[in-house]
Amino acid sequence: MATLKLINGYPESMRESIKKVEETRAGRIGKLPEPMSLDARKDILDLCHPDFAEGGKREVKVGVSKGILATNEVADLLEAYPLVDKEDVDLSKVDYEVDLLVIGGGMAGTGACILANDNGIPANKMLLVSKLRHGDSNSIMAQGGTQAADRPEDSPTRHFMDALGGGHFTNKKDVLKALCEDGPIAMKWMGELGVLLDREPDNTFTELLGGGTSRRRMHAAKDYTGLEELRAMKDEFLSREIPSLEFYPVVELLSDGKKVTGALLWGLETHEYKVVRAKATVLATGGFGRLHIRGFPTSNHYGATGDGLALAYRIGAKLLDTDTVQYHPTGAAYPQQLIGQLITEKIRSKGAQPVNVNGETFVYPLEPRDVEASSFIKECYINNLGVPTPAGMMGIWLDTPLINIIHGEGATDKIFPGMVRMFSRFGIDLANDPILIFPTLHYQNGGVETDPECHTNIEGLYVAGEVTGGVHGKNRLMGNSTLDCIVFGRRAGIAAAKYIKSQSEYGKLSLDHLDGYIAELKDAGVQSGRVSPMLLPDYRGRAALARMIDVVW
């Protein structure tokens, strides 16, 4: 069983390039390329960003936002037939009758439940449903931090301006204002929940600079920020005995013809359906990394298949900015087992520089993510100065040994325990050797249109977190997604609680809204085989798939 010979995790071919990185290291400290002008940013995006490269998008042919541009993969999801035939389900037998239904077990959904409870909705009148386990989400994987303008040198307006520029001035301003203003409130709440965010010796928060931010305002919990925030929220959720139902994804929202009145669930293990009747519904289903837009690997969790987009769209909720996708500049490109997994931006905040095969810097390390990612793609595929891997990928070195040089021996282990552990499992010590990275599909910038109170254009339907569109415009800045989940999870819970109190009766349950949608699909010539939501991506080996048959017994 011959295998490739590795020296501390890397093959000889890559070691040669590492030598060059080592040789240039001392000379690079403190010397960085200048940040780009707005024009230069636009040029590089036009040239190399997957959003702009030809052939990736099309106009959506059906639905309320008909004509909106979407990536092909998202358009496929929207131009698709329901999984369930409405004749097959009996909506007269209701399994759960609650005030509030929350769909999604990440930070936005969990927060919505807690705040609805704080605002007068009893725990036993709520239900949180999730496709995987409660907590298995993109939230829990967030590493870098949470932005909040809480220092005297900073202000929510400055945060707002940074995010607006990062989003290429396309953000929905009223929603972005809410995000930035609630930053300090969110951090205060984290403290009340007992979340352990990093502190300085004088007990102020440790706050770092992120890509495209003009002030240090990134609050982190080592490189386990999302994990620490969500596990404390989940602990609170469980202590309040709020009911949840795991492995029961929503396959269709229900409506009385005007407002959302509940949802149809489908058991992943049992394959039976369940009917939920609710006065208000919060959609917090997260993003779509597992659609692998343009064939990119992803940093997202297993369930990130954009289900919420399809569900909301079929019931008439408007979408925004479905043509843009965030590719995080630093996904792992080596070893093979880690491809696509996230290397936090905080590594660059702490001084690790991106360098090419010759050990040369070529870009300011903290450009907004889309700009940084594009410049990596350019260096690899246009300038041909990337580092080839044995698997045939190209990558850029992230010179991580600089972190200990700048911050002292042991700093890497202390600040990035998660990263150190991840690479050490494959024999790589990132305190001594650089790591190889390439952009990875990271975040769904667009989604369901919302306002500062998380309303959609459909009564009874609220949205929060990555499933929404508008707040980040066409590109999100680091640290604004966990903040988004906390802030709008809270706001959705508050708004839904208020709405619930105004509703004395439950609405009628029906799937009639599907009729019109199906008719539109047929008119547009969409073939009958295409269905959504996707629920789970399929990574089964091709040999096994080729022999797959459905057996009915």
Add this chain to the structure above:
Amino acid sequence: MKDVIVGLGNTIVSDDGIGIWVAEKLKADYQDIDISQALYSGYYLLDYIFGYDRAIFVDSIKTEKNPVGDVSLYRMSDFKNRSRTSIHSTDLISAIETARLYGMDVPEHIYFIGIEILDNITFQESFTPEVESLKESIYMKVKEKIEEIMEEIMSEKDLMQKIADSNKSVISGIDASEIEHWVDIYYQGRKFTVPAAVTIMQALEFAGMMLVHSCGCRAGFCGACATIYRVKGDYKLRTSMACQTKVEDGMYLVQIPFSPAEKANYDINEEKYEDNTLLKIYPSIARCVSCNTCSKACPQDIKVMDYVNAAIRGDYKRVAELSFDCIQCGLCAMRCPADIVQYHVGQLARRMYGKYGRPNVENTDKAATAVEAGDFNEEFKKIFDMTPEEVKELYVKNMKDKESA
């Protein structure tokens, strides 16, 4: 992909009409592309390109630097410094930029093909003799530029294709024909031959399993894919995360997607920050026999036993620090002979320490109070009232005044 070519110019001022003439001729050669002719300039030209994905303008230019009949290709970025090369594009660039700013449906890709001419002042309906004699070669050169544009677009597609190809196995399942090295693993006792370089999770998928349980974040953060295994010939029971562990030859394994371990309910606001609170809520920690099995079972290499001991002493800070990297997979609790639910204890201790063990951050409390009092409303209003140009200026100004890392 919807393309449009717009020929610009005025046929009654001599060579200025060359763009119109070229466009007319292009109609025969590019029947699947919309071709129009316009004698307008600036904002009026937007009507010709709205709704298209790609627009190419063909126009005359008079740089007086290049020989007459020369043809050049410009992109939007070439006009950054506004050194204008044509009276027609002077307004056009601003018009396009403004339209983009307001989110209007202008093409993503806009190109300008400029033809160097001699005379665009004299009123006459014919070209100058120089341009007249060169017009066929001008036409060929314009066509070359159009081909160049088409190729550029193709190479963008190729670039994306190359990236997609190199990731194929990660995104759409492994093709056995591409695998050189293999190992045998035993999943719940059944033998599967799988690629040697993959993780346990990827191996199970390669074997044809559609994972529902035991798969969450796929990156070592959620604890859903807790796995226990032995390797043939080795007595030791090992633990790992299936998404973070490479398969080994002779590995036999099973997954534990859920740990039956009861979490206590408490109101964190009511609990007292005292030495015995952890013991009171989780009395089972007193049963610890210091066997250290929990620490050995931890796939995160946490010193679990040490934090259990710290919990018995009521040392919240120590528990918080030692247990911080916990992903709550529950393997410690599954292996514990004293039936302690370590990971729940760690969670409670971290929250208690986070809430009571450190002083509040004054800055944050102050900022939150200021927001609640509406202190920033006026500043926000100012920004909301700004023109798009003013907003950009403010952004650039803020960026110049960036704090250092």
